[in-house]
Structures are given as C-alpha cells and as structure tokens.
Amino acid sequence: LMPLLVHFCLAQSATYTVLPSVLLTGPSGAGKTTLHTLFERRTTPSETHTSQTPSSTELAVNESRTSSYREDLDATGATAARFLMIDTPGHGKLRHFAYERLGAEGIQGVKLKAVVFVVDAAAISEPEVLADTAAYLYDILLRLQKRVASAKSGKAPYAIPVLVAANKTDLFMALPGKLVKSNLEKELGRIRKTRSKGLMDSGVGADDLGGGADEGDDWLGEYGSEEFKFEQLREFDIDVAVEAGAVLGDKPRVDKWWTWIGEKL
Numbered sequence: 233l234m235p236l237l238v239h240f241c242l243a244q245s246a247t248y249t250v251l252p253s254v255l256l257t258g259p260s261g262a263g264k265t266t267l268h269t270l271f272e273r274r275t276t277p278s279e280t281h282t283s284q285t286p287s288s289t290e291l292a293v294n295e296s297r298t299s300s301y302r303e304d305l306d307a308t309g310a311t312a313a314r315f316l317m318i319d320t321p322g323h324g325k326l327r328h329f330a331y332e333r334l335g336a337e338g339i340q341g342v343k344l345k346a347v348v349f350v351v352d353a354a355a356i357s358e359p360e361v362l363a364d365t366a367a368y369l370y371d372i373l374l375r376l377q378k379r380v381a382s383a384k385s386g387k388a389p390y391a392i393p394v395l396v397a398a399n400k401t402d403l404f405m406a407l408p409g410k411l412v413k414s415n416l417e418k419e420l421g422r423i424r425k426t427r428s429k430g431l432m433d434s435g436v437g438a439d440d441l442g443g444g445a446d447e448g449d450d451w452l453g454e455y456g457s458e459e460f461k462f463e464q465l466r467e468f469d470i471d472v473a474v475e476a477g478a479v480l481g482d483k484p485r486v487d488k489w490w491t492w493i494g495e496k497l
C-alpha cells in the first residue's frame with residue numbers, strides 16, 4: 233500500500249488539496265483489510281495480514297459517482313473525484329488510531345467525510361463477538377454524537393454518516409442485514425444502560441461532574457429512551473445505514489458499499 237496522506241497539488245506549489253477521506257473501522261477479523269485491498273486492486277484480494285498501524289490509499293469515483301470500484305478511472309481518463317480510504321487496526325488496544333481520526337477533521341490534509349464500520353455477520357451471533365463489536369461501535373458513534381452536541385449553537389459541524397457494512401454474508405451462518413442491525417441496536421441499548429448505571433453507582437452526581445459535563449454526556453441517542461435505535465442519531469445529524477455484502481465468496485458483493493461511499497464524498 234502506498235501511503236498518501238497529503239496529496240500535493242503540483243500546479244500550485246505550496247498549496248495542497250484536502251482530500252475527502254473515508255475511515256474504515258471495525259473489530260479485528262471483520263474484513264477491513266480484505267475490503268481495502270479489493271478496492272485498491274479492483275479484483276478479489278489474496279490473503280491479508282493483520283495490520284498494526286493505519287494505512288491509506290487514494291481511490292477515485294467518477295464525477296457522477298456512478299463508476300464501479302472495478303473501473304480503473306486513471307486508465308480510462310475519466311475525470312474523477314479522488315478520496316482517501318484510511319484503514320485502521322481493529323484490535324482493542326489499537327482503536328485509538330480510529331478515534332484520533334474522528335477528531336482530525338480538515339487537518340493533516342484530510343477531511344473526514346464518512347465512516348465505514350465493517351462487522352463480521354457470520355460471527356455476530358456469538359455473544360462475545362456481538363459484545364466487542366457493539367462496544368467499539370458505541371465508542372465511534374458516541375464520539376460522532378459529541379462532535380455535534382458540543383458544537384456551539386449555530387455552528388453545527390458538517391454531518392459524518394456511518395455505514396455498518398455487514399460482511400461475510402457469503403457464509404451460510406451469516407445473519408442477514410436486518411438481523412445484524414437489530415442485534416447491534418439491542419446490544420448498543422444494553423451497553424448504554426450499563427454505562428449510565430455505572431456512573432450512578434459510582435456516586436458521581438451530575439453536579440459533581442462540573443459545569444462542562446452534562447448528565448447525558450455518555451448516553452448514545454435519545455436521552456432516557458428505553459430502546460436504542462440507530463434512527464435516534466438523526467437528532468445529531470448522524471445517518472446510520474446497515475448494508476449486507478461480502479468481500480469474498482463466489483464473487484464480491486460490495487457495490488452497495490461503494491455506491492454509498494461515492495454518494496457521501
């Protein structure tokens with residue numbers, strides 16, 4: 233992979249283009265590296281190895297956002313909109329890379345336009361996998377929510393939408409997209425309850441937290457609601473879509489993800 237963090241504009245030396253970027257996240261083993269490689273090489277990838285650091289690749293869609301990931305736009309000479317795909321490691325101890333990216337808007341030559349969160353739909357019915365996946369997703373969504381909630385009124389930041397890419401649906405034990413969505417919502421709701429209870433049990437009242445901390449600070453979605461639904465994040469201008477697909481299998485089914493990304497650039 234060729235890391236291209238800053239894309240220098242040769243025509244105007246000393247100025248550089250801020251490339252729109254898409255953050256690729258999700259727990260280890262969900263298929264991020266395989267997906268990244270597929271988009272980069274435009275053909276079914278070979279085995280990948282676990283990544284320990286983020287890596288970025290410059291990718292392109294055509295101006296009308298209708299091109300397939302299989303098209304080599306440079307070769308065909310089609311005018312293209314370029315973007316950076318930033319892959320981050322999913323291991324529990326390395327998730328800070330993704331969190332840092334969520335705060336790095338418009339700096340380091342990167343403007344974050346969208347987040348793709350890859351989940352393993354074939355493993356998500358296992359309780360530990362669901363718990364780990366949802367915990368990571370909770371932290372990503374909460375950061376995006378705080379980004380909007382903490383903005384001064386009238387100065388709302390631009391929206392960053394999230395795609396939950398339910399991967400590995402080529403495998404027979406994979407859950408369909410709808411069930412991946414409802415299972416994640418249930419688990420996110422459970423995490424939300426547990427975390428707010430933890431705060432109350434610790435004896436820290438809202439008053440003790442100081443002026444800056446709101447009592448609903450770590451509460452994801454509609455405050456006080458019984459069940460969590462992704463739709464509740466619209467209040468914070470965060471659109472969450474869940475789409476099933478597969479990077480491997482008979483043939484890759486990632487076109488919906490690619491189209492979704494193209495629309496958000």
Ligand code: GDP
Pocket residue numbers: 258259260261262263264265266267279280281282283322350399400401402403477478479480481
């Ligand atoms: P990462 O840790 O999220 O980067 O995950 P990887 O891309 O390394 O993928 C983990 C494993 O899942 C690898 O053995 C991949 O070959 C496999 N894998 C990834 N995507 C798919 C898929 O759509 N279907 C199947 N059957 N296996 C997949």
